[in-house]
Amino acid sequence: MKRSGLLALFFLGSIGVLVCAPFVGAGSMPLSAVFHPDPDNAASMIFWEIRLPRACLAWVAGAGLAAAGMVFQAMFRNPLATPFTLGVSSGASLGAALAVRLGLGSAFMGFSGVTVGAMVGALLAIGVVYGLTSLKRDCSTGTMLLAGVAVNFFFSSLILLVQYTADYYDAFRILRWLMGGLQMVGFDAPLRILPFVAGGATLLAVLVGELNLLTTGEELAASRGVAVGRVKTVFFFAVSVMVGVIVSICGPVGFVGLMCPHICRLLVGADHRRLLPATLLFGGAFLVGCDTVARSLFAPTELPVGIFTSFLGGPFFLWLLLRPPKGGSLSA
Amino acid sequence: MTEPAIEVEGLSLSIRGSALLREVSFRVDRCDTWSVLGPNGAGKSTLLRCLMRIHAGWTGQVRLFGRPLGEYSQRELARRVAYVPQPGGDQRFPYTVREFVRMGRYAYSGLFGAAHPEDGKAIDAAMDQANVAMFADRTLDTLSGGERQKVFIAAALAQGGDLLLLDEPTAFLDYKHQAEVSRILQSINQQSGTTIVTVTHDVNVAILSGGHALALRDATVAWKGPAAGLMSEDLLSRIFDATFRFIDDPGTGLRLVAPQGAQE
Numbered sequence: 001m002k003r004s005g006l007l008a009l010f011f012l013g014s015i016g017v018l019v020c021a022p023f024v025g026a027g028s029m030p031l032s033a034v035f036h037p038d039p040d041n042a043a044s045m046i047f048w049e050i051r052l053p054r055a056c057l058a059w060v061a062g063a064g065l066a067a068a069g070m071v072f073q074a075m076f077r078n079p080l081a082t083p084f085t086l087g088v089s090s091g092a093s094l095g096a097a098l099a100v101r102l103g104l105g106s107a108f109m110g111f112s113g114v115t116v117g118a119m120v121g122a123l124l125a126i127g128v129v130y131g132l133t134s135l136k137r138d139c140s141t142g143t144m145l146l147a148g149v150a151v152n153f154f155f156s157s158l159i160l161l162v163q164y165t166a167d168y169y170d171a172f173r174i175l176r177w178l179m180g181g182l183q184m185v186g187f188d189a190p191l192r193i194l195p196f197v198a199g200g201a202t203l204l205a206v207l208v209g210e211l212n213l214l215t216t217g218e219e220l221a222a223s224r225g226v227a228v229g230r231v232k233t234v235f236f237f238a239v240s241v242m243v244g245v246i247v248s249i250c251g252p253v254g255f256v257g258l259m260c261p262h263i264c265r266l267l268v269g270a271d272h273r274r275l276l277p278a279t280l281l282f283g284g285a286f287l288v289g290c291d292t293v294a295r296s297l298f299a300p301t302e303l304p305v306g307i308f309t310s311f312l313g314g315p316f317f318l319w320l321l322l323r324p325p326k327g328g329s330l331s332a
Numbered sequence: 333m334t335e336p337a338i339e340v341e342g343l344s345l346s347i348r349g350s351a352l353l354r355e356v357s358f359r360v361d362r363c364d365t366w367s368v369l370g371p372n373g374a375g376k377s378t379l380l381r382c383l384m385r386i387h388a389g390w391t392g393q394v395r396l397f398g399r400p401l402g403e404y405s406q407r408e409l410a411r412r413v414a415y416v417p418q419p420g421g422d423q424r425f426p427y428t429v430r431e432f433v434r435m436g437r438y439a440y441s442g443l444f445g446a447a448h449p450e451d452g453k454a455i456d457a458a459m460d461q462a463n464v465a466m467f468a469d470r471t472l473d474t475l476s477g478g479e480r481q482k483v484f485i486a487a488a489l490a491q492g493g494d495l496l497l498l499d500e501p502t503a504f505l506d507y508k509h510q511a512e513v514s515r516i517l518q519s520i521n522q523q524s525g526t527t528i529v530t531v532t533h534d535v536n537v538a539i540l541s542g543g544h545a546l547a548l549r550d551a552t553v554a555w556k557g558p559a560a561g562l563m564s565e566d567l568l569s570r571i572f573d574a575t576f577r578f579i580d581d582p583g584t585g586l587r588l589v590a591p592q593g594a595q596e
Contacts, residue, residue, distance in 0.1 A: 077424065208445040216427075216435065218386075220415070222385065223417075224439065
């Protein structure tokens with residue numbers, strides 16, 4: 001199929017998933033309840049106040065996480081680079097856990113203490129990884145990934161420490177949040193992360209040429225005219241802020257940034273002019289789909305979506321690692 | 333228009349205390365072809381990377397087309413100078429040939445990666461010149477090493493510069509592709525007047541190209557001049573630490589070398 005037609009299909013499919021997801025769940029959802037919002041009608045309230053905001057939150061978060069994974073994969077030229085492998089999400093988690101532990105509930109410039117903590121944590125993590133590699137004067141993939149793994153372990157142990165010292169209530173809140181979940185009421189949460197994801201996506205759209213060239217290697221990118229150092233710094237900070245905000249609201253929902261860019265690359269090719277929109281659309285629909293399955297699988301019990309994505313992501317990671325290196329996609 | 337393509341004066345570079353280049357000086361006139369020769373680790377590739385501003389922290393003076401290297405922005409540099417890295421570097425992202433060649437036009441692109449009006453013409457011309465138009469829609473990972481090298485040359489040509497730097501362009505290629513790459517480079521030089529600097533460890537490549545040679549050894553210049561002047565046993569064994577036999581080629585009338593062994 002022509003690849004531009006494929007993008008239109010992505011768009012329709014993604015919107016379709018977003019619109020259909022709120023209809024899935026316990027009890028029937030009559031269309032009259034949807035088209036006549038009525039605070040006294042339970043079905044109408046479930047649709048407009050619970051399920052639709054939740055689907056929107058999943059869509060925006062999924063799009064942002066998938067795009068973040070795509071950027072990290074391009075920068076490190078490695079299919080296993082994601083916000084998680086580089087320690088960004090564990091940094092964000094530590095920041096958020098600390099905020100919960102210290103009771104920093106109060107708002108700061110309209111953001112909760114948890115959000116600010118997660119943003120600071122994400123920036124700190126990428127700052128440490130970046131600092132370690134520039135200290136070694138070696139920005140190679142290997143060094144970066146190893147630094148990411150080290151930061152990951154270190155921050156994970158700190159999260160455990162924070163949890164250990166917390167009382168039962170806070171410890172459970174942290175644990176529950178670490179599983180990743182999208183149980184929010186109302187449009188507050190999706191509207192809070194939307195500007196960051198939209199801003200991040202716009203920035204990436206401006207820099208598609210740079211993204212493409214970084215995947216061919218930093219030397220070649222420099223020889224084609226990319227100011228590599230500056231561009232990498234912009235990407236690091238933009239993506240870290242975006243991931244930090246998403247993680248602060250939804251918890252560290254894993255593997256979205258690993259799986260979505262890969263599947264899209266298989267479908268639309270490697271050129272980021274098509275890959276970026278495809279990844280945003282697919283990532284959004286993917287997380288909406290996962291969340292819908294996670295909340296209906298053992299209904300009325302809802303699984304946290306992070307458990308479900310990790311359940312899919314683990315085997316996917318192994319498949320990437322073990323599959324034969326041939327065949328039009330990235331090999332590990 | 334009379335400034336030389338490259339003027340290098342006292343170029344030195346050391347990284348973590350080891351000297352990669354020491355007081356290298358040479359000058360390349362426009363439209364010339366130069367071969368940079370020398371044993372492994374002599375600093376040949378490092379020299380190209382300095383010219384491409386991939387390495388920083390060197391000292392000395394480097395001027396390209398009369399303008400100090402430091403005054404170019406990376407984009408301006410890319411519009412004058414193109415670089416083809418050593419073959420065999422991994423390209424793991426499945427770009428098609430056309431997409432890859434198109435990336436050579438980055439230095440001309442606008443906001444949101446918008447295309448320059450000349451892009452289409454430049455991309456087609458580059459693919460024709462490097463003889464890769466027939467696999468424009470195949471992905472890089474399905475090409476052979478020789479085909480891929482031609483694609484890299486096409487992408488460099490799409491940059492539209494007038495100085496082309498190549499690092500071992502025929503290493504790892506079979507005879508057919510070696511010949512083809514050499515022919516492509518020759519036609520680029522003759523038709524477009526592009527200045528070409530090629531890193532190689534093969535003396536015969538330098539001789540057959542008929543241009544000039546810069547021989548490096550232990551991070552510094554051992555010899556420079558017209559390539560035919562290399563054909564002295566003393567000189568070659570001093571540069572390469574090996575002994576050579578000379579063979580007169582009746583076809584070209586040139587004297588070529590065959591390696592004989594390591595020097596005692």
